[in-house]
Amino acid sequence: MMNTPHSALKIEGLGLQIGGATILKDVELDIMPGARVGVIGPNGAGKTTLFNAISGVVRPTSGRILMDGRDVTRLDVSKRARMGLGRTFQTSSIFPKLTIFENVRLAAQVSLGGNYSLLRFPRRSDAASRLAAETIEKVGLIHQQDAFAGEVSHGDKRKLEIAVLMVTDARVVLLDEPMAGVASGEVAALTENIRSMHAEQQSTLLMVEHHIDVLMGLVDKVAVMYSGTVLAFDTPQNIMNNPLVQSAYLGTSA
Numbered sequence: 001m002m003n004t005p006h007s008a009l010k011i012e013g014l015g016l017q018i019g020g021a022t023i024l025k026d027v028e029l030d031i032m033p034g035a036r037v038g039v040i041g042p043n044g045a046g047k048t049t050l051f052n053a054i055s056g057v058v059r060p061t062s063g064r065i066l067m068d069g070r071d072v073t074r075l076d077v078s079k080r081a082r083m084g085l086g087r088t089f090q091t092s093s094i095f096p097k098l099t100i101f102e103n104v105r106l107a108a109q110v111s112l113g114g115n116y117s118l119l120r121f122p123r124r125s126d127a128a129s130r131l132a133a134e135t136i137e138k139v140g141l142i143h144q145q146d147a148f149a150g151e152v153s154h155g156d157k158r159k160l161e162i163a164v165l166m167v168t169d170a171r172v173v174l175l176d177e178p179m180a181g182v183a184s185g186e187v188a189a190l191t192e193n194i195r196s197m198h199a200e201q202q203s204t205l206l207m208v209e210h211h212i213d214v215l216m217g218l219v220d221k222v223a224v225m226y227s228g229t230v231l232a233f234d235t236p237q238n239i240m241n242n243p244l245v246q247s248a249y250l251g252t253s254a
């Protein structure tokens with residue numbers, strides 16, 4: 001008998017109450033391995049909170065989160081990361097005082113089974129350095145590799161985050177507004193980076209992005225959040241044509 005493949009990520013009846021407020025309510029999502037999923041919704045709809053629940057930063061008050069069929073609802077952030085959950089944050093999670101090369105090399109070193117000790121002048125021929133150099137080239141940061149990460153443009157910082165995710169070989173990747181603050185001239189290159197990261201890792205991608213045109217071109221499914229719940233989960237085309245979505249989110253009358 002054939003085994004049914006597990007969803008890469010399954011969210012069942014997820015709820016979060018903080019004080020008297022309902023932040024997430026009955027969130028249901030079933031995401032197949034390799035899918036690229038956009039998450040949209042008005043400000044305050046719960047998109048970042050959903051990412052926080054998936055990555056383990058906040059504990060839901062009801063429901064379950066399954067990664068590859070395993071219930072991770074009660075696992076902490078680091079355990080989920082070890083299981084292959086990768087994430088970028090709205091506020092950058094890179095080390096600003098390290099160079100681009102050092103940031104990627106450190107991630108490569110940890111990913112290849114090393115530790116977080118940082119050699120200021122690592123041999124550029126070791127495995128972690130080679131992987132870092134190769135990845136920096138792929139994302140188009142070669143000319144910036146010796147610049148401090150805190151001093152490069154928003155677009156380059158985002159490229160760096162993509163490079164870090166690429167070397168960590170995450171199975172499920174959460175990107176929270178990767179285009180935020182990125183100059184319009186840098187959007188196309190960053191979009192390509194995200195596309196090639198996904199293709200190379202064959203990961204499952206979830207992405208919150210307010211830049212709707214970019215998002216719709218990148219994903220094959222869109223989840224629309226409204227008031228803490230998932231209102232619709234469908235192809236970009238069906239989402240754009242869904243009257244419920246149009247009135248709730250896009251602001252046009254249905």
Ligand SMILES: Nc1ncnc2c1ncn2[C@@H]1O[C@H](COP(=O)(O)OP(=O)(O)OP(=O)(O)O)[C@@H](O)[C@H]1O
Pocket residue numbers: 018021023041042043044045046047048049050
């Ligand atoms: N720790 C918290 N305590 C109280 N309220 C919270 C907490 N975290 C989030 N909220 C509230 O939950 C709601 C959802 O917030 P969230 O940041 O997830 O929305 P979002 O969809 O990501 O919005 P945006 O598009 O503005 O980033 C907001 O009303 C927010 O104020």
